[in-house]
């Protein structure tokens with residue numbers, strides 16, 4: 001599942017390419033994504049300039065010059081590909097999956113003057129939403145929790161939200177109404193840096209731990225963006241699903257390996273917590 005850093009990289013690449021450009025044509029091959037595509041989707045986008053390319057949490061937002069917005073969520077397996085007229089081999093704007101455009105499941109094509117972007121999604125959990133104006137856009141995002149990198153995610157907010165919570169912290173970090181933008185991979189990394197056991201109950205998190213959670217949530221996500229950003233510039237570093245950025249992980253996918261903290265003799269345990277694979281050090285994380 002694409003996580004926030006991946007969506008941010010897609011946004012940066014899209015922005016460079018399509019901001020201030022005119023959409024010439026839209027071809028839809030399959031309207032049945034997670035939610036059915038708006039019946040006038042093509043008409044709303046065609047002949048409009050893309051004024052802005054934004055990202056909020058894991059949503060991409062295209063601001064059009066008719067004051068409408070197109071929200072894109074990549075779901076579980078959505079990818080956006082860029083195809084120049086020169087047809088370069090590497091088209092994927094993401095860095096998790098294969099850099100090459102698959103033959104199947106290309107649902108939406110958006111044409112600009114000398115290139116097109118293609119939305120590919122084998123599992124079709126992703127979706128495109130049309131939002132009619134800025135007010136509606138704000139309303140849409142009121143429903144989800146503050147984004148991990150936003151100033152709204154602060155000590156006061158977390159303290160208030162953790163009082164009386166009986167869910168474990170791992171579960172809470174993944175709850176998009178609690179904080180938006182943290183997925184499974186990075187929740188493991190954040191809890192490792194904080195030295196908090198993923199099963200620790202929300203209301204038992206101390207003030208000191210809240211401060212660590214705030215600091216390391218932002219730290220881990222920013223680091224991932226920086227790392228992803230550097231690998232996207234050179235496609236040679238990307239080898240299908242095993243991007244080189246994964247070497248940076250401390251706990252994720254490191255089952256039975258030695259803890260990387262100097263002087264710790266612990267090893268990384270993998271355990272399913274609330275149905276998600278959790279990786280943590282059996283000594284550091286309490």
Ligand SMILES: [Zn+2]
Nearest residue numbers: 259264281284
């Ligand atoms: Zn350790």
